[in-house]
Every structure is written in structure tokens, then in C-alpha cells.
Amino acid sequence: MYDEPTRDRALALLAQHTLSEVSRRTGVSRAALRDWRAGGPSRSPAACPRCSGATLGASYAELLGFYLGDGHISRAPRYFALRVSCDAAYPSIIDEVETAIREVRPGARVFRVRAPGVVVVQAHWKHWPCLFPQHGPGRKHERPIVLEDWQRTIVEAQPAAFLRGLFHSDGCRARNWTTRVVAGEKKRYDYPRWQFTNVSADIREICCWALDLVDVAWRQSNHQTISVSTRAGVARLDELIGLKS
Ligand SMILES: [Zn+2]
Incomplete structure (x- = not known):
């Protein structure tokens, strides 16, 4: 039997080295x-919620957001690897991705692979494509991304969790400013706004659909970016998804 730290270390090494190399080390x-x-x-043999017909809730909606934002599924001979790339500057979000994975797949062994500025949260499972049928060859923006009806139903029930996953991966809350002349005097106004940037038009469209579900006004501010900049919209989004930390 091997202890947990040995196992964790080996799994982390397996993300970057061959089986033989890890065995040797x-x-x-x-x-x-x-x-x-x-x-x-x-591990306890966690049944796949899709194959077993179990219900999925907020954790799944959030993980779906993270997957569409900065996630990737790749195929290995006996399993699929789900990887979510996180900005190392937001440790709480990294923890959240890990928690969402564990809740969707109880008993999951989740490990983190660090690179400069980035932490990739990773878990292996045969059933990831059941949960993310958007999986396919190539990059997400090079293929159509369409949510299935059952996924839409989950997002409609949990729009805040889904938007949190999307905006906390591919979004940012930036401060913006403008000047206005009031009574002959130039004044500076600061205001925050949320932006979601993704190269996939399909994913941006899904983001807009989810914003519509919660009545948050958005606009396309450049060809890859959706902005929420009305005061009411920003306040509502802040309340629904929280700040990035
Ligand atoms: Zn399955």
C-alpha cells in the first residue's frame, strides 16, 4: 500500500511524465x-450522475461555466482528463474549481499542476464526456458549442452558479472612468463593469442567454467581449456571482 502523499505526488507527476518515468522516480x-x-x-466508485440518472445542481452549473470558460477535456487511453486553467492570482477561485469537481464527482482525486501564473486543476474520469458532451477534438472556438436541453434546464435552475463559473474564469471586473461636463465643469466619474471575453461566438452567446435569465443588461463591446456596465446590471451581477478573489 502507498500513502496519500505518495499517491498525490505520483498523480501530479503523471500529468507531465510517462508512467515509466513516474514509476522510476x-x-x-x-x-x-x-x-x-x-x-x-x-476510490469509492462514484457513479456517473448522467449514466445513473442522478440529479445535478449548482456545482455542476458552476463547473460547466468553468469548463466553457477555461476548461479542456482530453482523451487518454483509459480515461478523460478534465483540466481547468486558473489564474494563480485568485486562490479562492482555484479552491472553488476543485470543490465543484469534487461535488460533481464524489471521491474524485483532484490535483493541481502549476506553471508560471497559472494553476491547472485536473481530474481524471471516464465519464467527463457524459457531463460535458461539448467535448470534441480541437479547440472549443473551432467547433460548435451548443448546450444540450438537460444542461439548459440545469442552468435555468442555477443561473447564478453558471455565471459565476463563466465570469470567474473568463471574466473580469474592471474599473472604468469617463468625464462629463456638469455645469461647465469637467468631472471624472468612476464606474465598475464586468466583462466576459471568449473567442468562441457560441460561448459568448450562451453567456448572453444566461445574463438574460437573470435580467442583467449586456452589450457586445468588441468582437470577443460581452460587457455589463449599467449600474443596476453590475450591482446585480456582483450580488449573484461575488467578486473574484
Ligand atoms: Zn457517464
Whole structure:
């Protein structure tokens, strides 16, 4: 038997090295490494909510937002790897991505791969494509991204969680300013706004649809960016999704 730290270290190394290399470095057998990488077998065998017909809620809606924002699923021989790239400057969001993964897949082994400025939160599972049927070859903006009806139903029930995932990955809350002449005097006004930037037109459209669900006014501010800049819209979004931290 191997202890938890050994297992965690081996899994983190597996993200970047071959099985043989990790086995050599850690002394863990290749068979055990294969099992761990596939997410089993000593983990509680978490049933896939899609295959078992279980209900999915806010955690899924949030993870779907993170996936559409900065997530990626890649295929390995025995499993799929879900990776969500997070800005290292927002440790709470990194924790949140991990929590959402654990809630969607109880018993998941989640690990973090660090690169300069980025923390990639990663988990392996055979069933990721059941949960994210948008998975496909190539990059997300190079293929159509359409939510399935069951996903829309979940987002309609949990729009705040979904928007939180989207805006906390590909969004930012920036301060903006403008000047106005009031009674002959030039005055500076500061105001915050939320922006969501994604190269996929389909994902931007899904973002706008979700904003409509919660009556937040938006506009397309450049070809890749959706802005929420009305005072009421920003306040509503702040209340629904919280600030990035
Ligand atoms: Zn499944």
C-alpha cells in the first residue's frame, strides 16, 4: 500500500511524465499508477450522475461555466482528463474549481499542476464526456458549442452558479472612468463593469442567454467581449456571482 502523499505526488507527476518515468522516480508500481491515473480502484466508485440518472445542481452549473470558460477535456487511453486553467492570482477561485469537481464527482482525486501564473486543476474520469458532451477534438472556438436541453434546464435552475463559473474564469471586473461636463465643469466619474471575453461566438452567446435569465443588461463591446456596465446590471451581477478573489 502507498500513502496519500505518495499517491498525490505520483498523480501530479503523471500529468507531465510517462508512467515509466513516474514509476522510476516514486518507486510506485506501474500497475498501481495505472489504476490511480484511471481514477480507481481504491476510490469509492462514484457513479456517473448522467449514466445513473442522478440529479445535478449548482456545482455542476458552476463547473460547466468553468469548463466553457477555461476548461479542456482530453482523451487518454483509459480515461478523460478534465483540466481547468486558473489564474494563480485568485486562490479562492482555484479552491472553488476543485470543490465543484469534487461535488460533481464524489471521491474524485483532484490535483493541481502549476506553471508560471497559472494553476491547472485536473481530474481524471471516464465519464467527463457524459457531463460535458461539448467535448470534441480541437479547440472549443473551432467547433460548435451548443448546450444540450438537460444542461439548459440545469442552468435555468442555477443561473447564478453558471455565471459565476463563466465570469470567474473568463471574466473580469474592471474599473472604468469617463468625464462629463456638469455645469461647465469637467468631472471624472468612476464606474465598475464586468466583462466576459471568449473567442468562441457560441460561448459568448450562451453567456448572453444566461445574463438574460437573470435580467442583467449586456452589450457586445468588441468582437470577443460581452460587457455589463449599467449600474443596476453590475450591482446585480456582483450580488449573484461575488467578486473574484
Ligand atoms: Zn457517464
